[in-house]
Amino acid sequence: MDRGLWIALIAVAAGTFLMRSLPLVYMQRHLLKRSNEDAAENMPVWLGILGPSMIAAMFGTSLIPATSSVGSWSATALGLIATFLTWKRTKSLGWPIIAGVAAYGLTKILTAAVLQS
């Protein structure tokens, strides 16, 4: 990489870091100023709603398979069902994900085998 490219890289890195850290510093000062007996009550309402909304939106976008086909969508559906059922049973973080990935992978392999035969 030449010098110009390194400068561009550092500018992107610095800008991204500042976008991640400065709003936190601002909010921490804001909460401190308001003698926060209950920090949650001092949060702007829209911000409290935006957090879970972002997670839901990330969930939605992450569901789109890289290659859209009946096999991919059925694997996604079965993977989600396996994840949810395991979560209902264990209420843990790791096992539902292992079950979901296993169900997704098995469906992928089976549909690929069926299509080949």
Add this chain to the structure above:
Amino acid sequence: MTSAEAIAPRKLSWVTGAREAVPLLGGYIPVAISFGLIAAQAGFNVWEAGAVSVLVYAGASQFLFVAMVASGAPLWLVVVMSLLINARHVVYGPNIAQWLPHSRWWPWLMHGLTDQIFALSHSRLPLLPENERLGWFTGAMLVAWFSWIGGTLVGVVAGAELTQRWPLLGEVMPFALPALFLVLLAPRFKSRPWSLALAAILLKLSGLPNAAIPIAAACGALLFLAVDANTRKGVNHG
């Protein structure tokens, strides 16, 4: 998280964080390998691609950065576009601020506040005792960051061979991300998050992959405020 984990001794809080970030690796490593592979094809050597992952550490913008550089785009445009993609990170820090006890380390640790670490922190931090949160976050963000850097380096050195030998692995492991988001959302099972997820799917399918998350989330937040205001009005009138 079980109640036993919630009262784990402080010295193990970073181990708990690291362990709880492990499911992220299923999504991070295959994508980082793809990034390394694409960076190598664009002419970046192992140190340069590694530097991008160490310093920027934001998936979509890294892919864009490398692709725009390879296509010969003006550097100022590369910087502006990469930063625009990362603008959604602005709302993550303030959203978890209420659960972060005082420490001068927090602003520096925000380098690791990716989409997935934010989602994990938003769900786990409120359940942890205050004195364990710094350790937990440090453990979780370091595991995710190192896996991203490691995946990038592997991708540059051996990405082509790996994707040729185990093509299915790269397709299957990333399902860990939607599975993780589902587990994080499941306790809040209400119609709003699910309708938002659907909105995000439609936006992404209609050709807005990077704008889908902030647009769907903003629509969801606006709708919630509108419904909330309406309900209060109804209560006042009643």
